[in-house]
Amino acid sequence: MALRDIAIVGTAQRPSEVNSTFTSVEILLPVIQQLLDKVGIERSDIGFWCHGSCDYMSGQPFSFVAAVDAIGAWPPIVESHVEADGALALYEAWVKIQTGEVDVALVFSNGKTTSGPIDQILSLQTDPYMVAPLKPGFDALAALQARACLDAGVVTERQMAEVASRSRRDANNNAIAFTKGNESVEELLAMPYTMNPLRAHDCATPVDGCNAVVLAAGDIARRLAERPAWIRGIDHRIDTQRLGARSMIESSSAAIAAQKAGVGNDRIDVAEIHAPYTHQELLLRNAMGLSESTHINPSGGALVANPLMAAGLARFAEAAESIFAGSADRVLAHCTSGPMLQQNLVCVMEGE
């Protein structure tokens, strides 16, 4: 079966904030309206709506249902939700358009990450018998991975500080980013450990945020955008949930996903990598085979603004915008999920 040509034709993101007092509906509504205005379509033009969020963050089962108020359910709509990052919702929408049932989909995601102790909440995702009773936070699990990489010589503390320094500088040019700075690598290396061998700047800043993108097929996409970001390959792979049974010093799921998505078939101008920890960006660059010529995370990446469940879709939005602007021709968007890079979704997009 021949695949349909599907592209991102518009994006909208809410600037990051902390301790937001708004509900998910209140933060989503203006972003979705802004996106519809930008693309120049009505709600009735959307054939499929797909949402990514996490009930654990609001501490309430089925809390995601409330978010339907932000898109309006009358006249009746076709919608779905994934208990995952919006990037996975985008994958579902891409499959839905591939079936031929619909031509246009709107994907949205939100995360009020700062409402609770997110590091501890995330440990509920781990094995309920062998790991979760010990209550390790995600920072601690990432620190174990970082130590293994340092011991093996796969990364150095200086390289990790370089990732943080570059990301914080790039964030100065991004209105949506949260943590900004101009520190040198030496200044960052002089900071104390927070979760030895990690320092504060090695860990992503949890923020509240949301975003949305519109996907469209074929000539409809060409009509809706001057330069659509065509999805040329998309793939999602998962490593074993057993923390000790997978390699700490490489990411096999990211490597397979990148190969299946066709990353290595041509040069990549811009890669938006979802790496909540500095050493993970270095691991992912190795796994996906990115060369020095690729511009990594010009947005500052998830390190400077990590709205959980929206940070992956944000990478798709940022990468697509660089195609829209003509500053890149072939881009990569990546999303991770789970402790220590357990899941990886990789997508390659191109301009025409």
Add this chain to the structure above:
Amino acid sequence: MSFGSRWRDKKLFVSGTTSHAMVGDVFVAPLEVSYPYKRTVGILLSRFFTSLSECRLEGTRGSDGRVYFPPAEFDPLTGEQLSEWVSLSDTGTVTTWAWQSTPVEGQPLAHPFAWALITIDGADVPMLHAVDAGSPDNIATGTKVKVRWAEDRPGGVTDIACFDIVGGAS
């Protein structure tokens, strides 16, 4: 009876008892948020948790010959059900570690400690637990550690209170 008086009856009733009853012509049930069910942990975890409560370590052998501790019920590589049990000692080696300088309530230790992946002697795949190392200067990849059993062992991974450094944290 007006709607208003029924509503008041219901509120008074719900706050005062936990059984179902008729209040006037309205059937009233209490609202108790709970998960009133139990689950069995299955064949493998039952044996594993029992062995821990008896201060014994047992792992399972995977399809590639590697020994998993904690035991794996299904082979992480092939998905096959695993059935060969292997008895292990209560010592092991740190394969990677991180320092929790400010412990959070519910973690294995209330004072600063190391998280570690520990390969139990006789096993091949490491497990996550805490090491009571005293200071990050006392622990490194390769440090030998030994199980410290919890006094109360209801059957679970926390039957292992933590690990101590062999020879003591100097």
